[in-house]
Amino acid sequence: MWSRRIVLGTLLLLLVLLVFQDGPAPHQRETAGGPRPPRGLPQPAVVSRQEWHADESLVREGPHYTGAAKAVFVHHTGNPNDYDCAEAPELIQAVQADHVEKDGWDDIGYNFLVDRCGTIYEGRAGGVGRSVLGAHTKGFNTDTVGIAAIGTFGEGTEVPKPMMDALVELAAWKLAPGVDPLTTVELVSTNAESRFDEGQVARLHVISGHRDSYETRCPGDVLYGLLPELRERVARLRDSAPGHAANSRLRPYF
Numbered sequence: 001m002w003s004r005r006i007v008l009g010t011l012l013l014l015l016v017l018l019v020f021q022d023g024p025a026p027h028q029r030e031t032a033g034g035p036r037p038p039r040g041l042p043q044p045a046v047v048s049r050q051e052w053h054a055d056e057s058l059v060r061e062g063p064h065y066t067g068a069a070k071a072v073f074v075h076h077t078g079n080p081n082d083y084d085c086a087e088a089p090e091l092i093q094a095v096q097a098d099h100v101e102k103d104g105w106d107d108i109g110y111n112f113l114v115d116r117c118g119t120i121y122e123g124r125a126g127g128v129g130r131s132v133l134g135a136h137t138k139g140f141n142t143d144t145v146g147i148a149a150i151g152t153f154g155e156g157t158e159v160p161k162p163m164m165d166a167l168v169e170l171a172a173w174k175l176a177p178g179v180d181p182l183t184t185v186e187l188v189s190t191n192a193e194s195r196f197d198e199g200q201v202a203r204l205h206v207i208s209g210h211r212d213s214y215e216t217r218c219p220g221d222v223l224y225g226l227l228p229e230l231r232e233r234v235a236r237l238r239d240s241a242p243g244h245a246a247n248s249r250l251r252p253y254f
Contacts, residue, residue: 040241044169046112046128047121052089054096054108054125061106063126064133067143068176070185073136074167074227075110075148075210076219081157083150085117091150092121099135109135110148112170118162120170123148139194140187140202140213145174153220167230171207172237181206181234189213207231 049056079091096108103109110123111134123146126132136146147170149163175181184203189196194213196202202213207230210218 041173041238043129044120044166044173047089047119048128049122049125052092052121055093056125058096058100059107059125060100063107063124065126066131066133066141068131069145069174070143070176070179070206071140071145071187071204072171072175072207073140073144073146073210073213074207074219074223074230075136075146076153076223077113077148077150078152079150081116081151081153083116085115085119088113088115088117088119088121088150092123095148105135107135110146111136112145112174113148113150114163114166114170115150116160116163118160118166120166137194137210137213139189139191139196139198140204142190143187147171147174149219149223153223154217155221157220157222159223159226164226164230168233168237171230172234172241175206175234175238179206181231181238205231207234 077091077095083091092108092113095110095113099105099109100107107125108123111132112123112128113121115121122128124132124134131143131145134141134144134146136148137144147167149159149167151157151163153159171181179185183206185206186201186203189198189200189202192198195215196213204212205227207227209224209227210216211224
């Protein structure tokens with residue numbers, strides 16, 4: 001009698017353990033940066049910080065996170081355009097050193113960089129698939145992503161096709177679902193040194209140049225002149241992606 005109860009109890013205990021072991025894990029609160037938004041576009045190939053040999057000893061503080069990107073700011077780095085693409089990691093290392101040692105920032109300011117051959121590089125640390133708070137656009141780093149084209153694109157220069165293609169692919173992937181690349185967004189300035197007083201609401205293109213928010217020539221007249229084309233191409237790419245065609249033109253940020 002007792003042995004039978006013991007056997008039945010043991011079987012019941014084993015069944016309970018199996019159910020809990022095979023069941024779903026308890027819900028975990030998201031860490032800073034929030035959940036990664038669903039995307040219909042695959043992540044483009046990105047050269048990691050480890051691969052371009054970022055100097056992690058320069059980094060003064062760990063990453064901070066913001067909301068999914070409502071806008072993209074396009075920059076240029078100011079480097080000569082005749083570099084060999086194999087030299088791009090060294091150029092990025094120099095940018096990181098300048099941003100930390102000269103500008104006093106915690107790390108490289110841009111979230112991503114793109115070279116003339118169309119290679120995309122991870123910029124500021126924190127995870128390429130996450131919404132890392134950058135230091136690229138004074139007053140408007142919150143809920144935005146900064147992408148720098150390696151080179152100088154003033155009058156008389158050209159933007160290489162592979163670079164432009166990479167800018168399209170990266171911007172299309174990083175913008176939050178529901179954001180229309182062809183429209184505008186309202187962003188609140190956090191720094192009076194921008195073109196807008198602190199606390200002022202600025203209406204900017206979803207894909208803007210650095211000069212739109214700050215007194216600068218960046219990203220150069222030629223690249224800036226290509227931003228309308230960039231917006232059109234990003235919109236077409238997002239509309240062609242599974243799951244994006246139905247919601248890419250909701251225009252939720254007017």
